[in-house]
Amino acid sequence: MLRLLLASWLVGLAASAVTTPTAKWQTLSGKAPRVVARGGFSGIVPDSSQLAYELAMSSSVKDVILYCNLQMTKDGIGMCQYDTILDNSTDIQSYYPKGQKSYTLNGEQVRGYFSVDFTSEQLFNVSLVQNVFSRPSIFDGAFPLYMLEDLLSLKPPGLWINVESNTFFKQHKQDVTPYIIEGASIIKANYISSPEIGFLKSLNGKLGKAKTKLVLKFLSQDSIEPTIGKSYSTILQDLKSIKAYASGILVPKDYIWPVNKGYLESSTSLVKEAHALGLEVFTSGFGNDLQMSYNFSYDPTAEYLKFVDNANFSVDGVLTDFPITASESIACLAHTQGNRKQAKALVISHNGASGIYPGSTDLAYQQAVSDGTDVIDCSVQMSKDGVAFCLDSIDLTGGTNAVTAFMDRSKAVPEIQQDAGVFSFDLSWTEIQSLKPQMQNPGAKSNLLRNPAANNQGKLMTLSQFLDFAKNSSASGILIYIENAPYLASKKGLDIVKSVSDVLTNASFDKQTEKQVFIQSDDTAVLSAFKTNTSYKRVLMIKETVSSIPVPSVTEIKQYADAVSINRFSVTKRTGFFLSGFTDVAKTLKKANLTLFIHVLRNEFIAIPYDYFSDPIVEIDTYINPLEADGIVTEFPSTASRYLRSPCVNPKANLEYTIVPSTPGQLVQAAGPGALPPAEAPAPILDPADVVDPPLPPVVAVADQSPEAPGPATTTPAKSGQPANVAGVLLSLMMVVFSFVQLRG
Numbered sequence: 001m002l003r004l005l006l007a008s009w010l011v012g013l014a015a016s017a018v019t020t021p022t023a024k025w026q027t028l029s030g031k032a033p034r035v036v037a038r039g040g041f042s043g044i045v046p047d048s049s050q051l052a053y054e055l056a057m058s059s060s061v062k063d064v065i066l067y068c069n070l071q072m073t074k075d076g077i078g079m080c081q082y083d084t085i086l087d088n089s090t091d092i093q094s095y096y097p098k099g100q101k102s103y104t105l106n107g108e109q110v111r112g113y114f115s116v117d118f119t120s121e122q123l124f125n126v127s128l129v130q131n132v133f134s135r136p137s138i139f140d141g142a143f144p145l146y147m148l149e150d151l152l153s154l155k156p157p158g159l160w161i162n163v164e165s166n167t168f169f170k171q172h173k174q175d176v177t178p179y180i181i182e183g184a185s186i187i188k189a190n191y192i193s194s195p196e197i198g199f200l201k202s203l204n205g206k207l208g209k210a211k212t213k214l215v216l217k218f219l220s221q222d223s224i225e226p227t228i229g230k231s232y233s234t235i236l237q238d239l240k241s242i243k244a245y246a247s248g249i250l251v252p253k254d255y256i257w258p259v260n261k262g263y264l265e266s267s268t269s270l271v272k273e274a275h276a277l278g279l280e281v282f283t284s285g286f287g288n289d290l291q292m293s294y295n296f297s298y299d300p301t302a303e304y305l306k307f308v309d310n311a312n313f314s315v316d317g318v319l320t321d322f323p324i325t326a327s328e329s330i331a332c333l334a335h336t337q338g339n340r341k342q343a344k345a346l347v348i349s350h351n352g353a354s355g356i357y358p359g360s361t362d363l364a365y366q367q368a369v370s371d372g373t374d375v376i377d378c379s380v381q382m383s384k385d386g387v388a389f390c391l392d393s394i395d396l397t398g399g400t401n402a403v404t405a406f407m408d409r410s411k412a413v414p415e416i417q418q419d420a421g422v423f424s425f426d427l428s429w430t431e432i433q434s435l436k437p438q439m440q441n442p443g444a445k446s447n448l449l450r451n452p453a454a455n456n457q458g459k460l461m462t463l464s465q466f467l468d469f470a471k472n473s474s475a476s477g478i479l480i481y482i483e484n485a486p487y488l489a490s491k492k493g494l495d496i497v498k499s500v501s502d503v504l505t506n507a508s509f510d511k512q513t514e515k516q517v518f519i520q521s522d523d524t525a526v527l528s529a530f531k532t533n534t535s536y537k538r539v540l541m542i543k544e545t546v547s548s549i550p551v552p553s554v555t556e557i558k559q560y561a562d563a564v565s566i567n568r569f570s571v572t573k574r575t576g577f578f579l580s581g582f583t584d585v586a587k588t589l590k591k592a593n594l595t596l597f598i599h600v601l602r603n604e605f606i607a608i609p610y611d612y613f614s615d616p617i618v619e620i621d622t623y624i625n626p627l628e629a630d631g632i633v634t635e636f637p638s639t640a641s642r643y644l645r646s647p648c649v650n651p652k653a654n655l656e657y658t659i660v661p662s663t664p665g666q667l668v669q670a671a672g673p674g675a676l677p678p679a680e681a682p683a684p685i686l687d688p689a690d691v692v693d694p695p696l697p698p699v700v701a702v703a704d705q706s707p708e709a710p711g712p713a714t715t716t717p718a719k720s721g722q723p724a725n726v727a728g729v730l731l732s733l734m735m736v737v738f739s740f741v742q743l744r745g
Helices: 050-059 148-153 166-171 176-182 197-203 232-236 270-276 300-308 323-333 362-370 429-433 463-471 485-492 496-506 524-529 551-560 585-591 616-624 637-644 666-671 732-744
Strands: 034-038 065-072 078-080 101-105 108-112 158-162 191-194 213-217 248-252 280-286 317-320 346-349 375-382 388-390 477-482 516-521 536-542 563-567 572-575 578-582 595-601 631-634
Touching (some): 034 050, 034 158, 034 323, 050 065, 078 148, 101 166, 148 158, 166 176, 166 197, 191 197, 197 213, 213 280, 280 300, 300 616, 300 637, 323 616, 346 362, 362 375, 362 463, 375 463, 388 463, 463 477, 463 496, 477 496, 485 524, 496 524, 524 551, 536 595, 563 585, 585 595, 616 631, 631 637
Parallel strands (some): 034 065, 065 158, 158 191, 346 631, 375 477, 516 536, 563 595
Antiparallel strands (some): 065 078, 375 388
């Protein structure tokens, strides 16, 4: 079923001169770590479903191991199921509303639905559902429970069977030991794991010619192993004894890289000690949408690489809910740190590395350059006394502590935004310098905070300081973003265009050829002002989502710009948090020979549509390969840079595994009709009239400014040159409440 839908993923991997260099792995075998798909591709579709297993095989390295958490039915049939309790991963309650029972499981009294109370025939109509709230539910009820026999019929490249509690099954006369021993020649599992030492010992030496490796699965360190009554932390101190009945161990991630208050501590010596004894080490708990250390900046590939590609050790395998991400980490991204870029696409920062440090600070720019950014950016704002500086917004309340430091300056400016704010043009540069930069946390409502330790770190930079830094950095270019020029000129007597031009000239950026200068604006009049300097590349920013850009609009764009920066949601069609296809926006712009930038990418999984599998690398690959983007604007440039150093960026490379871009609509098709809400109304078309802005107004003398008439905070005119995008209203009182919360916190 899914193989047909995913066929396009696996086509076109033609041979090329680019090959993956042979790397020496620090695994016990010296070979690449194994990818173990827990319940198949359980990060997207229901755990242990046929679709999950098929998707895992289609999207992963060729030797992927499929993981079956074995449960036993009342009539002795083995099935793969997420948990011993069926409540959260099936719809069994709909069929047997009075079927719950209470049993002792791992020393605790538990009530629920248990497989041992139902025959395989009774479970025939029961369907699987997604058991993690943040994952898609469109496949709920579409797939039946999957028996081990069904999984074997798929002929998986590798098979891992886990038996979580044979003690429980023995109490219900369903001992797994004879089931495994008698079926060993048919099952042919590569690995069998269990947290129970007694169970592993019952299998040791009794599996005949099957080349099955036994693995002790560690639970949390303070948990008690049920068959010998010792804590796992105690068992860990005697690794040598494990060798007598097992060939490896499976441990949670924090056994290897402990985490304290969200940050990594030094690694333990577990992997080296186990390898010295001849024990393989596998680690569990990987998921693109699961909690990970702040050190990884929400990039799941960075987490995998910490376990498989560090200077001291490599685990022998990873147990993951997202095998595609583990596969690309091991097969494409490992051992590429010293590589040059494998593609011409530019990595463009968004306020520097603003996912790691407060945006537009010296630390954010330093991090961006260190992470391999090609083009560092400065969104130019103007202080009251005419100093041009870098900050994401003219409203200082988002990126600094201005809401508390200058609460008395808060006001509404309807020409700029609906909400009240503290604006840069109302503060002197000296006052702005006194502000503390703040981390922006777009995922705060989902408790996805960015590097909390970096809050208030760094210093804001003037445009002149930014240019001095850029000139002496390894970045190949700069991008200067200019907004609100008409308002600043006509209302505040501030000529942002001239200020930027003068600072660039004073820093000799108008003549030098070593670094490319991009001038970006959403206002064509601003771009026209820089037309005379042909060394500058002009970029039209289209913030709003558009569904199409007709040829007449493209013709107008080309009068003012060499490049277009387009919202990432303008290149795809959406249905909820799924994609249903590509728009023609990227194709139209590329056909017109316009340089295409796509903005703004974030690593947090809640910002990534399901079709990219909560994987920022897959999203980037989709923009750069089929859509041929010339640049990616991102708050996490290290992720994009890592991708571009990989040989897998070349779709024609002769590789055993490569990153395959998403094909929007595949998951929607797999879900079937009726599973999704109605498709969203298409975004507006960018008409020619939306492109061209009126000429810039003259700069008024400050003394000639008349008092601004108060405007209603509930209405905002459509921005000149772009489709209207009306947001919800936030009363000024909310800012006061927020300030008190900040003060009390």
